[in-house]
Amino acid sequence: MGICKFVSVILIFTLFCLPISIYSLSSTELSEIPTNFLNYAQKPELAKWMVDVRRKIHENPELGFEEFETSKLIREELDEMGIVYKHPIAVTGVIGYVGSGEPPFVALRADMDALPLQEMVEWDYKSKIPGKMHACGHDAHVAMLLGAARILQNHRQELKGTVALFFQPAEEGAGGSKKMIEAGALQNIDAIFALHVTARIRAGSVSTRPGPILAGCGMFEAVISGKGGHAAIPQHTIDPILAASNVVLSLQQLVSREADPLDSQVVTVAKFHGGGAFNVIPDSVTIGGTFRALSKESLVNLMHRIEQVIVAQAAVNRCNATVDFFEDDLYSVTYNNEVLHQHFINVAGDMLGAERVQDMKTIMGSEDFSFFSEQIPGYFFFLGMKNESLRKFETAHSPYFTINEGVLSYGAALHASLATRYLLEFEALSHLSKRNVHDEL
Ligand SMILES: *[C@@H]1O[C@H](CO)[C@@H](O)[C@H](O)[C@H]1NC(C)=O
Numbered sequence: 001m002g003i004c005k006f007v008s009v010i011l012i013f014t015l016f017c018l019p020i021s022i023y024s025l026s027s028t029e030l031s032e033i034p035t036n037f038l039n040y041a042q043k044p045e046l047a048k049w050m051v052d053v054r055r056k057i058h059e060n061p062e063l064g065f066e067e068f069e070t071s072k073l074i075r076e077e078l079d080e081m082g083i084v085y086k087h088p089i090a091v092t093g094v095i096g097y098v099g100s101g102e103p104p105f106v107a108l109r110a111d112m113d114a115l116p117l118q119e120m121v122e123w124d125y126k127s128k129i130p131g132k133m134h135a136c137g138h139d140a141h142v143a144m145l146l147g148a149a150r151i152l153q154n155h156r157q158e159l160k161g162t163v164a165l166f167f168q169p170a171e172e173g174a175g176g177s178k179k180m181i182e183a184g185a186l187q188n189i190d191a192i193f194a195l196h197v198t199a200r201i202r203a204g205s206v207s208t209r210p211g212p213i214l215a216g217c218g219m220f221e222a223v224i225s226g227k228g229g230h231a232a233i234p235q236h237t238i239d240p241i242l243a244a245s246n247v248v249l250s251l252q253q254l255v256s257r258e259a260d261p262l263d264s265q266v267v268t269v270a271k272f273h274g275g276g277a278f279n280v281i282p283d284s285v286t287i288g289g290t291f292r293a294l295s296k297e298s299l300v301n302l303m304h305r306i307e308q309v310i311v312a313q314a315a316v317n318r319c320n321a322t323v324d325f326f327e328d329d330l331y332s333v334t335y336n337n338e339v340l341h342q343h344f345i346n347v348a349g350d351m352l353g354a355e356r357v358q359d360m361k362t363i364m365g366s367e368d369f370s371f372f373s374e375q376i377p378g379y380f381f382f383l384g385m386k387n388e389s390l391r392k393f394e395t396a397h398s399p400y401f402t403i404n405e406g407v408l409s410y411g412a413a414l415h416a417s418l419a420t421r422y423l424l425e426f427e428a429l430s431h432l433s434k435r436n437v438h439d440e441l
Pocket residue numbers: 202203204387389390406
């Protein structure tokens with residue numbers, strides 16, 4: 001056997017059998033970490049504490065970049081645990097550090113903001129702020145990351161590097177992750193993980209996929225101007241209602257006729273305002289909506305064509321149109337790194353059993369986690385809450401949204417296990433995942 005052949009056999013062996021070949025821990029010891037952490041997180045003391053933290057945050061919901069009390073609560077809990085942190089990052093953001101203080105660094109992220117929505121659930125810990133509610137589960141995300149902080153701090157001697165705990169402001173449309181990146185949050189971070197609760201899959205299960213998991217997203221608003229007048233004398237007017245109606249129909253042809261049927265895209269007009277009387281043709285109509293795609297290229301292409309179609313179609317009916325794309329608010333595609341996907345499957349499988357780690361289809365919703373995962377290897381997954389024997393769980397952004405507090409332990413243990421195992425398996429994972437960073441966006 002020549003030396004080259006021997007080296008390549010070793011290389012192949014290392015690529016496929018890493019867990020056995022290079023760690024100081026045996027593969028059995030590695031695979032026991034997630035179960036041990038779950039047992040720890042399910043102990044009544046930690047589980048109940050997470051529920052209490054979550055309820056405190058739920059009672060006092062704060063909107064994007066206004067999470068002052070939430071941020072204070074997080075810092076008090078970190079102080080209590082003896083975890084050092086940076087604050088403020090992006091107004092209210094906090095980054096805690098657990099472990100050796102040395103590289104490698106792996107980040108776990110929880111978002112902190114609530115929604116401008118009146119809670120309709122009657123329970124002891126209902127939102128005390130009229131018109132604001134944690135209806136997306138970010139209160140639970142914070143509680144789970146604090147739970148992970150306690151698990152990690154308790155096992156800090158075993159951490160082969162540092163875990164950075166990202167408590168992020170303003171996920172719901174105000175660009176909190178972008179601001180954290182601008183503040184240097186990702187410096188030295190090798191990989192980042194985040195989870196989102198979902199009512200669509202069973203409690204104790206997770207769902208995810210490699211590659212694009214959530215869409216890139218943009219918004220548009222167009223003002224279509226004509227010339228108002230008497231509804232009975234249309235020949236003296238330029239009717240923007242008719243022009244805007246034709247615009248809405250023409251926009252539907254972008255996805256049906258111009259997009260590759262295998263490259264998922266959405267154009268939705270969700271807003272149509274014009275007129276106020278039965279017998280008056282208005283001067284103008286305002287329409288608005290969203291567009292989604294699974295690559296930057298498709299997203300930018302949609303944006304250009306939406307503008308062209310609106311302006312040109314309005315002109316067919318003698319109207320003028322202006323289109324605003326709020327370009328600062330364009331969301332990137334949330335892309336799951338393939339190597340971190342394998343890591344997740346291993347860790348979650350060890351904890352939950354392979355049958356409770358489910359594949360999912362890409363969802364055309366968006367997440368500002370995308371801005372993290374376009375800079376460094378990132379991974380996003382969903383944690384199920386559904387349990388028919390408890391009650392029906394509404395989907396996110398409903399005023400009837402509730403959390404299955406029984407799943408907080410799973411989230412905390414998954415966070416802690418993903419980070420701990422990432423640091424232990426760093427040599428292999430970082431080498432492979434960096435090469436794999438999605439460079440399209
Ligand atoms: C669902 O709820 C029931 C009743 O509380 C509980 O016994 C069961 O363990 C829950 N299932 C899961 C998967 O959490």
